[in-house]
Amino acid sequence: MDWGKGIVLVLISFGILMGTLVTICVRQDDMHLVTQNYYAEEIKYQEHIDRVINTHLLEHEILIFDSQMKTVDLHLPVGAKGTLHFFRPSDARLDKKLEVNITDSKSNAIDVKDLKAGYWKVKLTWSESGKDYYQEKNITI
Structure with a gap:
């Protein structure tokens, strides 16, 4: 040759x-953006920073994952309202959002056994006493 x-x-x-x-x-x-309207969320990012700062000023952990029981425990005071977002980075179709309204200080565990096994980000946004808060935790189910 x-x-x-x-x-x-x-x-x-x-x-x-x-x-x-x-x-x-x-x-x-299966290409998924983190969010569909990222321009609008970028403008509101200072509000997010303020929520994170408010959360860091708290003296206790709010979001606790129990890997044995497959539950997410929320240690929020009575009267707190917010949103709990289970975010799956690899597949946006598996994402779940739950409304949180704390009426009882004893039963604040959320069962996550029905979520697909793998890596998740749990994002909790809540407000209490006129202040907004945000906490994020990475979990593996």
């Missing part, structure tokens, strides 16, 4: 490889 045929074969192989990679990329359907 001479140089001319070798170069032609390399170029054809490269073209086939690139065509295959482009086809694979185009057919992917």
